[in-house]
Amino acid sequence: MGGSNPYIPKNEATPPEKKFKITFLPMNVTVEVDPEKIPYGVTGLPGSILDVALEHGIDIDHSCGGVCACSTCHVIVRQGAETLSEMIEAEEDQLSYAPGLTPSSRLACQSVANGSRDLIVEVPAWNRNAVREGH
Numbered sequence: 001m002g003g004s005n006p007y008i009p010k011n012e013a014t015p016p017e018k019k020f021k022i023t024f025l026p027m028n029v030t031v032e033v034d035p036e037k038i039p040y041g042v043t044g045l046p047g048s049i050l051d052v053a054l055e056h057g058i059d060i061d062h063s064c065g066g067v068c069a070c071s072t073c074h075v076i077v078r079q080g081a082e083t084l085s086e087m088i089e090a091e092e093d094q095l096s097y098a099p100g101l102t103p104s105s106r107l108a109c110q111s112v113a114n115g116s117r118d119l120i121v122e123v124p125a126w127n128r129n130a131v132r133e134g135h
């Protein structure tokens with residue numbers, strides 16, 4: 001389920017134009033993002049880390065439904081952070097409540113990669129729902 005938060009300015013993220021990969025840690029699952037398949041329309045901004053993760057069975061917590069109103073989709077971007085959409089103030093505010101905050105932290109529902117580099121994204125233990133890896 002996608003959605004938007006009417007109380008915050010719209011995040012104008014640029015979707016990727018070429019295929020790239022996201023590796024999710026610690027499960028070490030790599031998925032390919034195909035711009036032609038975006039929007040997946042699961043949850044969060046179209047093509048966001050959360051949208052990609054849920055589409056591929058990586059179940060990151062997302063209590064507010066991907067509308068930048070919680071911090072449960074907090075992830076740590078280990079590689080490729082510079083390719084992500086700029087952090088808007090609302091994301092910064094919500095992120096400040098996330099446990100285990102690092103300089104590489106982002107909200108997965110608000111972070112859309114432009115595809116110029118592969119990403120490595122760590123999902124903190126407390127934000128992992130049941131991870132469905134096909135077994």
Ligand code: FES
Nearest residue numbers: 064066068073109
């Ligand atoms: S799911 Fe709530 S801010 Fe991302």
